[in-house]
Amino acid sequence: MVERHAGGRLAYPAPAGRHRRHRQPRRRERPHQGPALRIHAGAGLNGRFHTLNVFARELLRWYDHHGRKDLPWQHPRSAYRVWLSEIMLQQTQVVTVMGYFQRFVDRLPTLRDLAEADEDTVLALWSGLGYYRRARFLHQAARLCMERHDGDLPRDLDALMNLPGIGRSTAGAILAQAHGLRFPILDGNVKRVLTRYHGIAGFPGESAIEKKLWLHADEHTPAKRTADYTQAIMDLGATVCVRSKPACLLCPQAATCVAHRDGLTAVLPTVKPGKKVPTRSVAMLLVRDKRGRVLLERRGPQGVWSGLWSLPEAVDADTAPAVAATLARVRQADPLPAFTHVFSHYKLDVSPILFDHAAPLAAVADRADRRWCNRDELASLGLPAPVRTLLDNLPEISP
């Protein structure tokens, strides 16, 4: 069960690898982490004492056994290659990206090469990956780096985010993966891991929730091995903490995960709220005669339930008696329990009203789109499901 999109980063399981003996990705000299580290050190103990929080420690231990350390953009690792991979991975699975990535860097090995290439070349290299707008952003950003940053990607969060196609998460990934700087990321995988781990309900796309998640993401991000940690949490989300049926038995965080403890993995993260569908209301008229027959109307060719047999309607309960009076001689109006029917594009609040002991009007019954129906006849008619339910549950004729 592989996540879609970025979630599919780890499209296949980590190599079972005993003798894969990857050297730990040899990160280059960790750059001098002046300001960036200091800014973030306040969030936790990480910066100050060089200790790993429990979350990071367990995750890194897991990563050492199960994480991927041989992705093409990890060797050699450069800001340009990490950036390119992050952009490609935003929309495509790892397996697919690998081929494109290699072809891309073979043809355009440096940021300068990218900047100097024409757009057609870039798009040709991107061809097949989809989301071509991102290729254009990539290209534009490379040119901006030539202008603004001496031909390098900046090492500054804001400067990165000011480049097209780079948001906060991608900027964090670049700083963390390429430079080992302590910046958090928060992509779909990480959101899923953190909402479960902390038991955070609410749609993660909502700003208040997202804010919380960024705080957690930051608090877990260690100052040591930040690059590995970043890769690890994405891998965990992609291979273990997957959307449906997560492999909690294999999860290094299971012992402290709130969702696992409380059995909430199926409901976290909270699904995107359906866009608020408009609500309409209608009164449905159950006009019933002494013999228990109910007056039905065939609905018109337009709109919902077109062509089905249904009940006469009024805009609301107040106008229902007047409408009923045009259909039959009615004596009493008894409201029945209202209910809501949900369509794909709107909700319908239905107020059924029973007009018992109605006497048919000759002129009304005599039409092709109206008929008095007894119970047996209902079975053979096409009725909207809620209307059928309503008719099936009708009370007996009142005395």
Add this chain to the structure above:
DNA sequence: AATACGGGGGT
């Protein structure tokens, strides 16, 4: 076939 969705940009 319909549906849901990431991460970013624009308003």
Add this chain to the structure above:
DNA sequence: ACCCCAGTATT
């Protein structure tokens, strides 16, 4: 805080 993008994976 809202929509839009333009693809893919899932149902």
